[in-house]
Amino acid sequence: MNAPELDHREIAPYDESQFVSRIEEMVKEPGFEHAVRWVLPDVDYTQFVALLRSCRNKREFQVQIMQNFLERLEAHTTSGITTSGMENVNPEKSYTYISNHRDIVLDASFINLSFLRKDMKTSEVAIGDNLLIYDWITHLVKLNGSFIVKRNLPTRQALEAARQLSNYIHYAISEKNESIWIAQRQGRAKDSSDHTQESVIKMLALGGKGTVADSLKELNIFPVSISYEFDPNDYLKAREYLLKHRDPDFKKTQHDDLFSMETGLLGYKGRVHIAFASCLSSMLETLPADCDKQEVYHRVCHSIDCGIHGGYKIFPINYVSYDRAFDSDMYAERYTTEEADKVTAYIEGQLDKIDVPDMTIQERNFLRTYMYTMYANPLRNKLIAAGYC
8 A cells, every 4th residue: 555545544535445344333333223214214224234235335335325315315305406517527537526515415415416327437525524423424424435624623733634635635636536526615604605715725735746726737626516495404504693693602512513414414405406617727727837826826716606606506585585685676577476475484484493592583583684695695696706707
């Protein structure tokens, strides 16, 4: 085994030599069986475990286990997944897909499902170690091709972890010929206004060779946008916003993270659309050789945002919410009275789920505006992108 593999084993997905032993460890954990029966209530668990044990590599695991699971989720929790721009993806190349981040689990999963349906290679997926609450979750995500992002470290250790992560991503693209997926920012944008964090691009540039532009060009950065008609976690994001407003030191618990994962998986998402923009390598090639690295970071972030914002699919709830959030009738012709009434009923129903004690009328009004803004922001950013990209 060469040095890069040894260096990356701690965060890398499981390789084929580990598959059998890790599956055995996973299926023996009572928590795993409980989770499977919760998500798949009609499952024949013995038969499911036998199918798991037959998997010898990531591709078999994804085709035999994950594709079926994701298609069942699609059937029961969405009105269908559509795609655009997949013709821009060269199946022979490896990319760094960077997308907006709505759901803890499903953003990258639905993107990979789109690849599986076209018999294209999937991407390895970045996942924060804060979500690896149980050993079986670690086994599951690493069997499925995820690599680990270390969170909440002291400054010096955080820099070392960022360098390790960047080196692994460059290694995956350049030597393993694997595509990877990473979110454009750490954590989800609570107000659904998606903007690429410069720190993510700086991390990606730590690995590789040559200038910052050369290092980023190696990665074949490819913006992807994912649009959910409804965000099952919208009321949980609003709840968190209110609790932080009441107490700036409020922090989510592990239980909060688990419940958010469960809600995102099993909650209704309506229509889902995935839009592939285009690879940024050609843009990076046009930059002057003496381009300041800060300017490179700026241009890459701007290009990613343009690709993501321009790819949003806009639904009636976005038009209605824009008019409600900004007190306008600009998009009144884009939705019917019946659609507007359904949006009102939906938002009020989600607000009713927020279990914060002693919520005042003013706080509920505040959260109502917040939720309308949450659904208005994708439209707002798409409009800005149309004018500036």
